[in-house]
Amino acid sequence: MSKASFEALPESVRALAQADFGQVADLFRAAGFTVGLPAKGVLTVKSAQPDADRPAVLLSVGVHGDETGPIEMVAHTVDALSRAPHGLKVDLMLCVGSIDAIAVGKRFIDADLNRMFRLDRGDLAATFEAGRADTLIAATRDFFDGAGPRRWHLDLHTAIRASRYPQFAIVPELIADGPRNALIEWLGQGGIEAVIMNPKSAGTYSYWTAEQHGAASSTVELGRIGTLGQNDLSQFAAMSAALHALLRGLPAPQGAAPLVFNTVQSITKLSDAFRMSFGRETENFTPLKQGDVIATDGDTVYTVKHDEEFVVFPNPDVRVGLRAGIMVVRT
Numbered sequence: 001m002s003k004a005s006f007e008a009l010p011e012s013v014r015a016l017a018q019a020d021f022g023q024v025a026d027l028f029r030a031a032g033f034t035v036g037l038p039a040k041g042v043l044t045v046k047s048a049q050p051d052a053d054r055p056a057v058l059l060s061v062g063v064h065g066d067e068t069g070p071i072e073m074v075a076h077t078v079d080a081l082s083r084a085p086h087g088l089k090v091d092l093m094l095c096v097g098s099i100d101a102i103a104v105g106k107r108f109i110d111a112d113l114n115r116m117f118r119l120d121r122g123d124l125a126a127t128f129e130a131g132r133a134d135t136l137i138a139a140t141r142d143f144f145d146g147a148g149p150r151r152w153h154l155d156l157h158t159a160i161r162a163s164r165y166p167q168f169a170i171v172p173e174l175i176a177d178g179p180r181n182a183l184i185e186w187l188g189q190g191g192i193e194a195v196i197m198n199p200k201s202a203g204t205y206s207y208w209t210a211e212q213h214g215a216a217s218s219t220v221e222l223g224r225i226g227t228l229g230q231n232d233l234s235q236f237a238a239m240s241a242a243l244h245a246l247l248r249g250l251p252a253p254q255g256a257a258p259l260v261f262n263t264v265q266s267i268t269k270l271s272d273a274f275r276m277s278f279g280r281e282t283e284n285f286t287p288l289k290q291g292d293v294i295a296t297d298g299d300t301v302y303t304v305k306h307d308e309e310f311v312v313f314p315n316p317d318v319r320v321g322l323r324a325g326i327m328v329v330r331t
């Protein structure tokens with residue numbers, strides 16, 4: 001994006017995209033909160049009096065640098081909150097994931113940051129994003145270590161391609177029933193139409209916080225990737241209202257319960273011979289029938305096992321060893 005277009009963005013959007021929390025931090029500090037800037041791109045705002053009943057909410061955006069819609073939406077949410085700071089009823093950690101990738105409008109610089117949240121990174125360990133993940137892991141640990149049991153993490157993304165349900169979410173299965181059901185209900189109130197239950201970590205930030213910190217976590221997909229400043233923010237109205245309510249301790253507006261899908265296959269790219277059986281632009285939640293070939297990879301042939309499976313995140317361009325798609329079924 002040109003310098004002139006960037007300068008034309010609202011100040012709050014420019015600030016968040018550059019991870020400049022100066023003004024917001026000052027406003028919360030002046031209102032008596034304990035404000036921390038533990039790392040570049042990370043802001044924490046906590047009640048001055050520790051309170052185990054107070055929810056701890058981690059809001060992350062820009063984990064992929066070209067997923068700009070949530071950056072715009074959250075910039076407006078946080079800007080409004082910082083101007084009425086006493087309305088904040090949770091301990092908040094705000095995280096801008098891939099600051100350098102946002103600056104150049106790319107998904108990542110070297111390798112996908114959202115595959116680094118795992119103990120064994122293999123050949124990803126030497127990448128630029130591995131260092132960033134270490135920084136975020138440490139800041140996240142410090143935030144949740146002092147928190148009470150009501151822990152949330154919403155990692156806001158956008159999908160690369162169109163989706164039959166434009167707003168959907170991925171929820172780690174290991175979250176306990178009570179908080180998981182509350183999270184899914186809240187996601188519906190935020191306009192999420194479909195929820196995919198995820199049984200296994202792919203090295204994602206949301207799975208990490210659920211597994212390591214007992215958070216009710218979700219990767220939330222809000223439409224498609226777009227250019228900063230050119231996203232249609234009206235598509236985020238329900239999510240924006242739900243976030244407003246969450247951060248202020250208010251009930252979220254009514255919303256329909258999302259459809260729930262189970263993950264039945266994770267398709268891993270094993271080699272450079274990996275070929276998908278359909279085009280790159282195949283929409284998320286496209287149905288395939290039993291026996292259909294999903295992908296081939298040398299001698300490995302991935303086929304549909306159930307009567308019908310829906311493909312999500314088909315991406316043959318990932319590094320060898322990483323997830324190239326998932327197959328889901330309706331519960």
Ligand SMILES: O=C(O)CCC(=O)N[C@@H](CCC(=O)O)C(=O)O
Nearest residue numbers: 114157159160161170204219313
């Ligand atoms: O559209 C795509 O192919 C990717 C969109 C995206 O970044 N999705 C997340 C999902 C993370 C999860 O499974 O919880 C990702 O792939 O990192």
Ligand SMILES: [Zn+2]
Nearest residue numbers: 064067157158
């Ligand atoms: Zn993403």
